[in-house]
Amino acid sequence: MLGDILAWLADHPGAFETAASRHLALSITALIAAMALALPLALVLVRWHHAAGSVIAAVNVLRTIPSLALLAAILPLLGTGFLPSVIALTLYGLPAILINTHTALREVDPDVVEAGLGQGMTPRQVMRRIRIPLGLPVIFAGIRTAAVQIVSAATLAAFIGGGGLGELITAGMGTLNIAELVLGGLAVAALAMATELFFAGLEWSVRRSTGLAA
Amino acid sequence: MERAAVDRVGGMIRLENVSKTFPGATRPAVDRLDLDVPDGTTCVLIGPSGCGKTTTMRIVNRLIEPSSGRIVVEGQDVTRADAVELRRRIGYVIQQVGLFPHMTIAQNVATVPQLLGWPGPRIASRVEEMLSLVGLEPAQFLDRYPRHLSGGQRQRVGVARALAADPPVMLMDEPFGAVDPIVRAGLQAELLGILRRLAKTVIFVTHDIDEAIRMGDLVAIMKDGRLVQCARPEALLSAPKDAFVADFVGADRALKRLTLTTAGEAAAPTSAGPGAPVVSAATSLRDVLSLLLACGADAAAVVGVSGTPVGAVSLATIRERAAARTS
Numbered sequence: 062m063l064g065d066i067l068a069w070l071a072d073h074p075g076a077f078e079t080a081a082s083r084h085l086a087l088s089i090t091a092l093i094a095a096m097a098l099a100l101p102l103a104l105v106l107v108r109w110h111h112a113a114g115s116v117i118a119a120v121n122v123l124r125t126i127p128s129l130a131l132l133a134a135i136l137p138l139l140g141t142g143f144l145p146s147v148i149a150l151t152l153y154g155l156p157a158i159l160i161n162t163h164t165a166l167r168e169v170d171p172d173v174v175e176a177g178l179g180q181g182m183t184p185r186q187v188m189r190r191i192r193i194p195l196g197l198p199v200i201f202a203g204i205r206t207a208a209v210q211i212v213s214a215a216t217l218a219a220f221i222g223g224g225g226l227g228e229l230i231t232a233g234m235g236t237l238n239i240a241e242l243v244l245g246g247l248a249v250a251a252l253a254m255a256t257e258l259f260f261a262g263l264e265w266s267v268r269r270s271t272g273l274a275a
Numbered sequence: 276m277e278r279a280a281v282d283r284v285g286g287m288i289r290l291e292n293v294s295k296t297f298p299g300a301t302r303p304a305v306d307r308l309d310l311d312v313p314d315g316t317t318c319v320l321i322g323p324s325g326c327g328k329t330t331t332m333r334i335v336n337r338l339i340e341p342s343s344g345r346i347v348v349e350g351q352d353v354t355r356a357d358a359v360e361l362r363r364r365i366g367y368v369i370q371q372v373g374l375f376p377h378m379t380i381a382q383n384v385a386t387v388p389q390l391l392g393w394p395g396p397r398i399a400s401r402v403e404e405m406l407s408l409v410g411l412e413p414a415q416f417l418d419r420y421p422r423h424l425s426g427g428q429r430q431r432v433g434v435a436r437a438l439a440a441d442p443p444v445m446l447m448d449e450p451f452g453a454v455d456p457i458v459r460a461g462l463q464a465e466l467l468g469i470l471r472r473l474a475k476t477v478i479f480v481t482h483d484i485d486e487a488i489r490m491g492d493l494v495a496i497m498k499d500g501r502l503v504q505c506a507r508p509e510a511l512l513s514a515p516k517d518a519f520v521a522d523f524v525g526a527d528r529a530l531k532r533l534t535l536t537t538a539g540e541a542a543a544p545t546s547a548g549p550g551a552p553v554v555s556a557a558t559s560l561r562d563v564l565s566l567l568l569a570c571g572a573d574a575a576a577v578v579g580v581s582g583t584p585v586g587a588v589s590l591a592t593i594r595e596r597a598a599a600r601t602s
Contacts, residue, residue, distance in 0.1 A: 176373025178338060179446075180386045180436070181363030194377045 065240035077229070081248060084225035087143070087215045088256075091150035092208050099155050100200075103162035104188065110167070117160060124156040128214035136221050146215070146223030153214050154207035161203025165196030197267055205260035212256045216249050226252070287476035288312040288335060288444060293344030295330055295500075304330045306500035308344070312493065315474040318505075319491030321481055322523070327500040328480045332446050335478060336365045348444060363387055366437030366445035366475075370452040372429045374421040380406070380432055381417040387440035405435035408469060427458040434466065438473070445470070445477045451486070463489055484524055488512070488531055496520055509535055529597040533561035536596055538577045542586035547574040554578070556585050564593050 070077055106113040126134075132149045139145035169192045177187045193200075219227030229245025232238070289312070295305040305327045312318040320328035333339040335346060337358040346354045353361050374383050381402050388398045403413040409431040421429055430450055437445060450466075451459040467490060470477055481487050487494045488508040495505040496519075504516040512532040515521040525531060539556025553576045554563050563575055567590055574589040 170373075170376075172369065172371040172373040173375060174373075175338070176367070176369060176433075177375070179336065179362060179367030179369070179373075181359050181361075181390050183359050186390070191375060 062240065062243060066244050069238070069240045069244065077244070077248070080224065080226050080228055080245075081252075083143075083223075084212075084215050084218075084227075084249075084252065087146055087150060087218055087223060087225055088208070088212045090147045091154055091211050091215070092204075094147065094151040095154040095158055095207055095211070096204060098151070099158035100162055103159050103166060106159075106163050107166045107188070107192070108184070113163065117163065120156045120159050123152055124160075128153055128210075129217050129220065132214075132217050132221050141222035143223055146218035146221055146225075149221075150211050150214055150218070154211040157207040157210060158200075158203045161206070162196070162200045165199035165203070166192045169195045198264060201260070201264040201267055205257065205264060208256050208260055209253055212253050213249065216245075287314045287349060288318075288478060289345075289347040290331070290334070291345040291347065293331070293334060293341045293346065295327075295334060295339060295342050303327075303342070303500045305334065305341070308500075308502050310495060310502065310505065312476055312478060314476055316492040317470060317475075317477040317479055317490055318493040318495055319479045319481060319487040320495050320497060321484060321487045322497035322503075324482070325499075326497040328497050329448055331497070332448055332478050332480050335444075336362045336367060336446055338362075363390055363440065364442050364444065366440075366442045368430075368433050368437045368445065368447040368450045370449040372421075372433040372453070374429055374432055374436075376421050379418050379420060380411075380424075383421070383432060384436045384439050386436055387442075391440055393440075401439055402435075405439050406432075408438070409435045410465060411435070426454050427462060430454055430462065434469075438469075438475075443476060445475050447477060447479045449481055450479075452481075466490070485531070485534075488534065496523060530561055530564075533564060533593065533597055534559045536560045538563050538575070538588050539579070539585055541592055541596060542577040542588050543592065544586045547572075547576040547587035547589075551576045551587070554588070556580070560588070560593055560596060563588055564590075567593075 102116070106116055123131075128149075131153055132146070135145045135149040139148060166188070173191060173195070174187055177191045178184075182190065215223075215225050216227035216230065218225045219231045226245050226248045229241050229248070233240070233242025233245060288310070290308050290310040293305055293308045293310075294303050296303040308327075308331060310318070310331070320331055322328050330339055334341050335348070337346070337353070341354070344354070345352055348361065348365070374380075375386075381399075384402045384405055385398045388401055393401070402417070406413045406416055411428065411431055416424075416428075416432075421432070424432065430453070433450065437447075451462050454462060463486065479487075479490055481490070488511075491508060493505060494508055494511050496503045496511070498519060504511060504520050506514075509532060511520070512524055512528045512535075515524055515528070521528070536559070537556060538554050538558045538560065541560055542556070550572075551574055552566055552570050552572055554566065556577050556579050558577075567573065567575060574587050576587050577585040579585050
């Protein structure tokens with residue numbers, strides 16, 4: 062098998078690199094977009110907590126839609142290619158970040174929040190000095206989850222012409238080229254694991270620097 | 276035991292006809308409450324669960340907004356003033372302490388001075404001063420985190436944090452509730468000393484009548500949101516207003532009254548006789564009584580700090596004191 066894979070790589074110079082870099086581009090863009098939307102929204106929902114219930118419920122619905130279905134649904138609306146794939150992936154990763162962030166900020170120890178308010182902090186100061194620093198580990202966990210979900214789901218971008226490592230899998234399936242298929246599969250798996258490890262490391266260093274580690 | 280400042284007109288903290296009804300509640304949590312706390316005194320709010328004592332306290336710094344009534348602090352009507360600015364002038368201590376776990380002890384204590392924009396060096400020296408005041412060696416504690424401290428130490432930091440900006444008023448909600456009983460007695464004594472020295476005006480909430488009698492210059496008993504009786508501990512113990520108060524202070528209130536006087540204060544310049552037990556002048560009359568009963572003696576010899584004889588306390592004296600009515 063390994064020999065077949067190496068042979069395929071030799072026969073298709075640059076194909077793997079193109080697919081891999083496209084996969085990363087899709088993932089990174091979608092993750093940044095998901096963070097840019099979800100983080101501020103979560104902050105707003107903490108303040109306007111009467112709206113939070115319905116927004117979170119709506120977002121939860123997004124979570125139940127399988128990634129492929131989400132991508133397929135985008136197709137008639139936005140067509141094929143890079144941008145529609147990014148949009149679909151953003152929607153896919155958004156719930157994890159939004160829900161984790163909102164929960165993290167709301168469920169900070171109420172005694173600590175009360176002490177902060179009692180000392181004379183404004184709600185904004187409570188957010189900046191108490192909720193966010195204490196919520197950071199859970200917020201990070203949400204970003205990490207979303208990152209891994211996006212990296213995995215980006216495999217399916219191949220189905221709507223978005224490119225990425227999924228193309229190796231679909232092409233391999235189509236032409237019954239097992240080497241190509243396995244290469245694609247292994248690459249996605251490796252990328253997902255690397256993403257997980259990267260964010261785990263980041264989370265660990267954030268914990269250490271905020272003095273919350275033991 | 277000497278009690279604090281004389282009453283003055285227009286106390287440091289005044290609640291005028293304050294009421295609070297929470298949405299959906301069947302009765303007010305606080306019902307037309309009038310409270311006047313003189314400068315430099317500690318007023319203890321006490322009562323059964325749900326009586327409104329904590330709600331009342333939190334109305335003073337507007338963590339809970341009253342439904343009606345006036346709040347006057349330092350002579351100013353603060354009912355509709357800027358709540359955030361008000362809270363920076365009021366020290367706030369809660370049972371669970373609520374230290375910021377992601378900040379060092381030094382940063383915790385520096386909270387209000389920082390919010391007020393004090394210059395760095397002034398904050399640093401104030402933090403050290405406060406830690407020393409509460410009995411925590413600054414060098415040892417400045418850079419530690421709350422999770423490394425014991426419950427008693429954490430509450431000391433909580434008090435230091437509340438005192439840091441030198442507020443004239445303090446609110447304390449069962450500050451020693453989460454601390455074990457042995458440590459609690461020591462903390463009560465230390466806090467009493469600190470509050471006296473600094474002449475703070477304090478509202479102190481507790482459910483423990485012994486703590487109330489020990490800590491309070493005034494004790495305000497509440498029930499169902501209403502103030503039932505507000506008086507000095509001796510007055511409360513010798514003349515409870517009704518059956519509820521009598522019940523609340525306890526059937527042993529005569530004995531409790533004896534904790535308010537020391538052997539030194541009650542001693543007559545006589546001799547207790549040969550073989551009499553010896554007590555220090557700081558011993559409460561209640562403990563003297565206990566000792567006399569245990570020894571089967573009629574009087575105890577009282578000695579001062581350095582062992583100098585002060586006089587004697589007899590059972591007759593104790594009986595007199597326990598029965599005394601306030602004028």
